[in-house]
Amino acid sequence: MHLGDLTVYHDGRFTRYDDAKIGLLTHGLQYGTGCFEGVRGFWNAHEEELYLLELAPHYDRLAQSARILLMQLPHTTAELIDISIELCVRNAFRGDVYLRPFSYKANEDIGVRLHDVRDAFAIVAIPFDRYFDTARGLRCGVSSWRRMDDTMAPARGKITGIYVNSALAKSEAIMNGLDEAIMLSAEGHVSEGSAENLFIVRRGMLHTPDASQNILEGVTRRAVMTLAREELGIETVERPIDRSELFIADECFITGSAAGIQWIESIDHRQVGDGQRGPISAALIDLYDRAVRGNVPKYAHWLTPAYAQ
Numbered sequence: 590m591h592l593g594d595l596t597v598y599h600d601g602r603f604t605r606y607d608d609a610k611i612g613l614l615t616h617g618l619q620y621g622t623g624c625f626e627g628v629r630g631f632w633n634a635h636e637e638e639l640y641l642l643e644l645a646p647h648y649d650r651l652a653q654s655a656r657i658l659l660m661q662l663p664h665t666t667a668e669l670i671d672i673s674i675e676l677c678v679r680n681a682f683r684g685d686v687y688l689r690p691f692s693y694k695a696n697e698d699i700g701v702r703l704h705d706v707r708d709a710f711a712i713v714a715i716p717f718d719r720y721f722d723t724a725r726g727l728r729c730g731v732s733s734w735r736r737m738d739d740t741m742a743p744a745r746g747k748i749t750g751i752y753v754n755s756a757l758a759k760s761e762a763i764m765n766g767l768d769e770a771i772m773l774s775a776e777g778h779v780s781e782g783s784a785e786n787l788f789i790v791r792r793g794m795l796h797t798p799d800a801s802q803n804i805l806e807g808v809t810r811r812a813v814m815t816l817a818r819e820e821l822g823i824e825t826v827e828r829p830i831d832r833s834e835l836f837i838a839d840e841c842f843i844t845g846s847a848a849g850i851q852w853i854e855s856i857d858h859r860q861v862g863d864g865q866r867g868p869i870s871a872a873l874i875d876l877y878d879r880a881v882r883g884n885v886p887k888y889a890h891w892l893t894p895a896y897a898q
């Protein structure tokens with residue numbers, strides 16, 4: 590499907606992607622004053638159904654990001670869920686998708702601020718396959734860029750401008766021949782990937798940076814903790830994690846809506862475990878893949894069917 594022909598939602602109406610224009614001086618573009626979400630939809634070919642994953646937690650987080658930016662979303666979470674469904678129906682997707690809802694400061698004038706600026710809102714939905722090559726593990730490196738600190742700009746909001754931090758780290762990693770960056774917090778503990786949360790396995794337990802390490806409090810992170818506890822009987826400890834713990838972990842993986850669960854092969858040129866996909870990572874990847882496509886009834890409440898409404 591050609592991008593320009595997709596139906597998008599912009600400021601209260603459905604329109605063609607190519608017809609939804611914004612001006613060059615738009616505040617959110619110039620100053621990064623916007624916030625967004627990344628929501629996945631997974632196609633179940635057997636049922637001919639598109640399952641949208643964890644819509645309410647994503648829209649609740651969008652409302653929180655908006656609040657930080659002195660914005661008011663134009664719709665409630667319930668309304669946003671309905672719009673998301675309609676968007677998929679209008680585009681008649683038959684495959685995996687990615688939804689990008691976003692709110693941005695829309696004035697076209699000069700002057701950086703958050704107050705007294707008009708907001709605008711849009712949702713773009715596109716066909717989307719894989720974020721990483723899942724056939725192999727990732728080669729990661731600890732970034733020279735530290736994760737933005739809450740005292741500078743709040744990383745727990747999914748805020749447009751803060752993604753310069755992620756982009757610097759990601760490009761540094763790729764240009765150094767790696768697949769993904771792992772950022773430390775300003776205080777020097779492990780924070781997260783450029784667009785993913787991070788978990789390590791040590792002595793049969795999961796450990797992940799706690800919310801004070803300037804992480805985005807990921808929806809997938811929470812889902813993984815639930816699957817680990819309920820299906821594998823494994824608890825997750827949320828705590829500050831040292832860089833050197835990455836080197837001695839038995840397993841390590843990152844999680845995100847776009848990335849899913851992706852296992853890590855090496856960090857800073859040190860093999861993680863035996864350099865293969867570990868058993869806990871493998872079990873979680875399998876469980877998650879089945880759950881998001883509607884194949885685990887116990888987690889059906891995570892999913893909104895787009896077509897069987």
Ligand code: PMP
Nearest residue numbers: 784785786805807808809845846
């Ligand atoms: N951290 C950052 C910086 C991200 O951009 C994302 C992707 N939204 C995540 C973590 C993972 O969050 P989620 O599981 O909610 O997609």
